[in-house]
Amino acid sequence: xxxxxxxxxxxHQTSSRKREIPLDKILKSKEETLSKVLKGYEDLxxxxxxxxxxxxxxxxVIKAYSIAEKGIxxxxxxxxxxxxxxxxxxxxxxxxxxxxxxxxxxxxTLCNYAKExxxxxxxxxxxxKINLLGYRLPPNxxxxxxxxxxxxxxxxLDGGELIIEGSGKNYTGAGMKRGKIIVRHNLGFNTxxxxxxxxxxxGGRIKGLGKIVGGKIFEREHPIFPNEGVKPFYF
Amino acid sequence: xxxxxxxxxxxxKVRKKHLFPQIPPPKVIEGGEEVALxxxxxxLFISNSFYEKLKDTMEGEEIVEAVLDHGIxxxxxxxxxxxxxxTLYNEAKKVVRKKEVAQKATTYxxxxxxxxxxxxxxxxxxxxxxxxxxxxxxxxxxxxxxxxIWGVDLGGGGFDERVNRLSRIPYLERKRWEESxxxxxxxxxxxxxxxxxxxxxxxxxxxxxxxxxxLDNYSLDEIDRGLRDFASAVQDLQEFKETVEDxxxxxxxxxxxxxxxxxxxxxxxxxxxxxxxxxxxxxxLPIRKLPIEKRGDLHPHSHMPWExxxxxxxxxxxxxxxxxxxxxxxxxxxxEGETYGELEGTPDCLIIIDSSGSMINxxxxxxxxxLGAACACNxxxxxxxxxxVYNFSDALRGNKIVLDFNQEKEQIYQAICRYFGGxxxxxxGDIQYLLSCADNPDIFIIxxxxxxxxxxxxxxxxxxxxxxxxxxxxxxxxxxxxxEGTETKKNISLFNIKDKEDIPKxxxxxxxEYLASTSEWG
Numbered sequence: 001x002x003x004x005x006x007x008x009x010x011x012h013q014t015s016s017r018k019r020e021i022p023l024d025k026i027l028k029s030k031e032e033t034l035s036k037v038l039k040g041y042e043d044l045x046x047x048x049x050x051x052x053x054x055x056x057x058x059x060x061v062i063k064a065y066s067i068a069e070k071g072i073x074x075x076x077x078x079x080x081x082x083x084x085x086x087x088x089x090x091x092x093x094x095x096x097x098x099x100x101x102x103x104x105x106x107x108x109t110l111c112n113y114a115k116e117x118x119x120x121x122x123x124x125x126x127x128x129k130i131n132l133l134g135y136r137l138p139p140n141x142x143x144x145x146x147x148x149x150x151x152x153x154x155x156x157l158d159g160g161e162l163i164i165e166g167s168g169k170n171y172t173g174a175g176m177k178r179g180k181i182i183v184r185h186n187l188g189f190n191t192x193x194x195x196x197x198x199x200x201x202x203g204g205r206i207k208g209l210g211k212i213v214g215g216k217i218f219e220r221e222h223p224i225f226p227n228e229g230v231k232p233f234y235f
Numbered sequence: 236x237x238x239x240x241x242x243x244x245x246x247x248k249v250r251k252k253h254l255f256p257q258i259p260p261p262k263v264i265e266g267g268e269e270v271a272l273x274x275x276x277x278x279l280f281i282s283n284s285f286y287e288k289l290k291d292t293m294e295g296e297e298i299v300e301a302v303l304d305h306g307i308x309x310x311x312x313x314x315x316x317x318x319x320x321x322t323l324y325n326e327a328k329k330v331v332r333k334k335e336v337a338q339k340a341t342t343y344x345x346x347x348x349x350x351x352x353x354x355x356x357x358x359x360x361x362x363x364x365x366x367x368x369x370x371x372x373x374x375x376x377x378x379x380x381x382x383x384i385w386g387v388d389l390g391g392g393g394f395d396e397r398v399n400r401l402s403r404i405p406y407l408e409r410k411r412w413e414e415s416x417x418x419x420x421x422x423x424x425x426x427x428x429x430x431x432x433x434x435x436x437x438x439x440x441x442x443x444x445x446x447x448x449x450l451d452n453y454s455l456d457e458i459d460r461g462l463r464d465f466a467s468a469v470q471d472l473q474e475f476k477e478t479v480e481d482x483x484x485x486x487x488x489x490x491x492x493x494x495x496x497x498x499x500x501x502x503x504x505x506x507x508x509x510x511x512x513x514x515x516x517x518x519x520l521p522i523r524k525l526p527i528e529k530r531g532d533l534h535p536h537s538h539m540p541w542e543x544x545x546x547x548x549x550x551x552x553x554x555x556x557x558x559x560x561x562x563x564x565x566x567x568x569x570x571e572g573e574t575y576g577e578l579e580g581t582p583d584c585l586i587i588i589d590s591s592g593s594m595i596n597x598x599x600x601x602x603x604x605x606l607g608a609a610c611a612c613n614x615x616x617x618x619x620x621x622x623x624v625y626n627f628s629d630a631l632r633g634n635k636i637v638l639d640f641n642q643e644k645e646q647i648y649q650a651i652c653r654y655f656g657g658x659x660x661x662x663x664g665d666i667q668y669l670l671s672c673a674d675n676p677d678i679f680i681i682x683x684x685x686x687x688x689x690x691x692x693x694x695x696x697x698x699x700x701x702x703x704x705x706x707x708x709x710x711x712x713x714x715x716x717x718x719e720g721t722e723t724k725k726n727i728s729l730f731n732i733k734d735k736e737d738i739p740k741x742x743x744x745x746x747x748e749y750l751a752s753t754s755e756w757g
Contacts, residue, residue, distance in 0.1 A: 011254060021355050023384035026402050080403055122421060 030084065033077050037085045040071030041106050045099065054101045056131075056152065064102050065135065068109035079119040082110045090127050100150055104132030111143050112136060123147035129169065134162040137179060151188070154181040157198060173200045173217075174210060192217050192225065194235070211235070238263050238286045241299045249303045252357055253311055261303060271302045272446040276454040279306045285444075292367045301364035304353045305346075305445050309452070313348040317453045317461025319412070320345075322468065325478050326413045330420040334481045336427045340420040342448045343373055343427075347380070347419070348406045354385045355407065362387045368444050372430050373423060376401070397422050450485040458491060466513035472601050479506040507598045508648050514601075515609035522614050522677075523744040524579035525702070538565040581618035582702075583640050583673040584743075586611055587666065588651055589682035591628040591659035594708075597652050603732050604681045607706050607741065608651045611679040612644070614743055622647050623669045623676070628655030630662040637665050640673050660687040663695055670701065677744050681706040696727055702744045703727040 006012075048054060048064050086107060089098045107130060111119050117140055123130075129150035134143055137160030148166040157176035164181070170188035173181050176195045186204035193210020201218045209217065209225060211233035217225040226232060246260050261279040273280040281302055289298050314320040323344060328337035353359040362381070366389045370378045378391030380401045400422045404415045420427075450458065462479075469475045479486070483504055491504070541550060541564035549566040550559070558564060588608045590597075597605040612622050621640040624647055628634035634655040638646065659682075670676060678696075684707050686692060696703055703726060730741045 010251065018356055021351070021384060022386040023351065023355075023402065023406070026384065027405055030403050078399070080400060084403070125417070 030081070033075065033081045034084050034088060036075045037072070037077060037081060037110070038088060040068070040075065041085070041103070043071050044068050044102050044106055048102055049099050054099050056101050061101075061105060061132070061135070061155075064105040065109060068102075068106045069113070071106070072110055072113060077110065077114065079114060079116050079121070082107060082114065082119065083121050083123070085110070086121060086123055086126060086130070089130075098128060100128060100131045104130045104150070104152070105135055108133060108135035108137070112138055112141065118142040118144070120144040121146065123149075124166075134160070134181070137162055139179070148185075153183075154179075154200075157181060167204065170207075171210065173198070173215075176200075176215065236263060236283060237295065238281065238283050238299065241295050242281065245296055245299045245303065249300060249307065252304070253307045256307055256311055258307070258310060261306075269444060270442050270446055271298075271444055272306050274306060274309065274446060274448075274452045276452070276457075277310070279303065289367055293363060297360040297363055301360040302445070304357060304359045304361055305349060305364075308349040308353050308357075309345065309448075312352045313345050313409075313412075314448070316464075317457045318464035318468070320448065320453075321461055321465045321478060323412060323416050324481075325465075325469070325474060326416045327420045328478070328481070330417050331424055331427070333428075333431070335431050336424070337420070337481075338448075339373075339427045339430065340416065340423070342443060343377065343423070344416045344419050345448055346443070346445060347377065348412070350381070351384060351406045362389065365389050371441065373426050374444075376423060376426060450482065450489050455489065455491065458486070458489065462509065463513040463516045466510050467517045472507070472510055472597075472599070475510045476506040479504065479509055505649075505652075508645070508652055511597065511605055511609045511652060512644070512648060514606055515613050518606075518610045518739050520610045520614040520739065520741050520743050522581055522618060523702075523742065524581055525744065539568050540564070541566045581615060581620045581744075583621040583623070583676040584611065584615040585623045585625060585640075585666070585669050585673075585676050585678050586647075586651065587625045587627070587661075587678065587680040587682075589628075589659060589680075589686070590626050590654045590656070591685070592656045593659065593683050593685050594654075596654045596656070598654060601735070603708055603735060603738065604683075604706075605651055606735070607681045607732060607738055608679065609648060610738060610741070611681075611704070611743055612647050612651065615677075616642055616644060616647075621673065623672065624650035625665055625669060626650055626653050626655075627659075627661055627665075629658035629660050630665065631660050632658075634658075635662065635665065637669065639669070640676070658687065659685055661692055663688075663691060666695070670699070675701055677701060678703045679706070679743065680704070681708065683708045697724055700726060704730065704741065704743050706730045706732055706741060708732050 044064060044067050047067050048060065054060065089103055111134070119142070121144070123145055124147040126147060129148055131150035132152045132155065133145060133149050134154035134157060135152075136156045136158050137143055137154065139159030141160040142163070143160065144163045144165065146165040149164055149168050151169045151171050152174060153164065153168045153172045154162045154176060155171065155174045157173060157179040159177070159179045161179060162181045164183040167185040168183050168187045171190045171193055172183065172187050173191060173195050174193040176192070176198045178197045180198060181200045183201070184203045187200075187202045187206045189208040190210035191202075191206050191208065192200050192212045192215065195212055196214045199216045199218070203220065206217070206219045206224065209230060212225050212230070213232055213235065215225070216223060224230065242261055242263065250256065258277045258279065261281050263283050264273065264280045265283050269285065271282055271285040273282070281299065286295065286298055314323060320341070324337055324341045327340040327344070328334070331337050331340060350361050353361050362385060365378060365381060368374070370391055375391060376394045376397055378389045379394050379398045381387065382389050382391050383398050383402045401419065404418050405411050406415065408415070453461065465478070466475055486504055538551060538554060540562060541555070541559070542561055545566055547559075551565050551567050555564040586608050588604055590604075594604055595602040615622050621642050623640040624636060624638040626636040634657055636650045636653055638650040641647070678701050680703065705727060707729060728742070730737075732738060
């Protein structure tokens, strides 16, 4: 009897050449960094928001910042990793819960300690508006955020330059000491509350100013603080 | 031609490398020295002029092999099918909002995925090819990206920030392609827009050297299937509409106008209609068949062994393994239909659809009523029966469509998709007229039951013997009235639809009791 030919013989002769390419390493390292950054954020939540409640107070922000500083110690990350983290916050499969206050403090810490002097975060597609972005941004740092942001943006700004390619909400630049906040569109109430120095420049409307001690605020290129109607406040 | 010899030599090797894809041998075309490859349906065309231009800098076999690797991987990996292509385009469009820019982004993304797959998984000369291709605009950035993610020197470099971002995209994770193409498009959006502007100013545009990706790459069947899958996958009607509108010209050029199932020259494409057509194709509603008439003809019914002397004409070659041998060969036993001595069949169907103000406008959002009616229409037409449509709002004031029984799918869909808004009243005279035009047709009515003269309708259904499939949408008290009113009638079945997923549960022509012997059908 003639020997039957295996119809799949030709497939057995093919050799697959799967090789590692630099892309594999880049993605692997990205995943590893992201998981470390996420762990730091989870630690912050465990310490600061045990009951998923976080009260926005002067002392809680300071405490959260110092925990975040410890959380990111030793992590090698880039501006792109910070952006990935922001999008991971949006996806519940990676982070069980998002609390915009601690998240903002944590992202600000990451920005303040990043290697790059200029950081651009493309957050246009983020579903949530993160609060407290740009907290304590130090001198020689430039943070550009593409998209809208939440409340308390750039509070305690400490010499850095914060550019928001979108709108901000209430208490933008509260307590800032020096530096510059440029917002392309609108701002909410209590803008610049308690600020002692620096500049806030809004390309659109500002709904209301807070009690301002010092610094300058511009609305559509016009100085609105200090000016004749709005005098510095002394706490 | 030299290139033809090379193709003949290289083709078996390339096929083997890609595990023998079922595509015909590539052909050679003249002209187009800047574009290496054209793909039409499943045919690859390699440009001789491109080859001639490049062969001084690269081995001829390497050129052909690299171009074929690229082309075949589009079939074998990305986009794989038209649905994936549409999905990627749809995601890119969400970022850039401009059709032409989204098309460019989709093309480049698919090329990056394809070539990266080849470089990782196959022994390919693609990097060599890129080394020798001109690098301007997006290609300059992509060359730098390839250098970074493939680890080869292509004579590129620069664009660090962009390349950093692009290199973090998981190109080979199919499940994340939707998210990946968005990121990819965002990073190169400004370059693509600039490229488009330049092209608009200068008609002598520089094409993609490895070919553009258009509808030409697909056969009509692939487009049919792709549109159907896309209709099921998109979040809403508007998304589908926008994509189809963008591709309208190409679809029409391809002969995909709305005649029949979207084929043939004729009316321009109605994206709404196409959406319901394609979505309805994803659902198959079963129809209970009915003994209609005794035809007296024979049909193959069962097998029996063939014996010497029995006619050859009745041999079933499939179950006989092609052999004529007693004990192996089988013949068909023919007999008349046995159900009551008659053949079963499917009657025609009258589709009654409510398009009053309480119903969703099918041209704005997904209407379950229209989808349900479309599924019913498909089911009857597939069984070679005819369908009539009575689309009504305030019928007594003329807000109605009365379409006689026919088998023209597009006409039926157009009648189903019409939206009136306003009050809800049926004109029973119209229904009686339509019922008189066919022999005991089934009735399929789909409504939220907020009909002003519902009692009359219930009374009418109680008088007739036609099988009635009544589909009720949403929650309200009216179906209870209908249910109570028709409870004793065995020929009326009520279904409730709360979600798209409930539609396949409809059984057309279901009856509670159909003659004593078939009571289990109910």
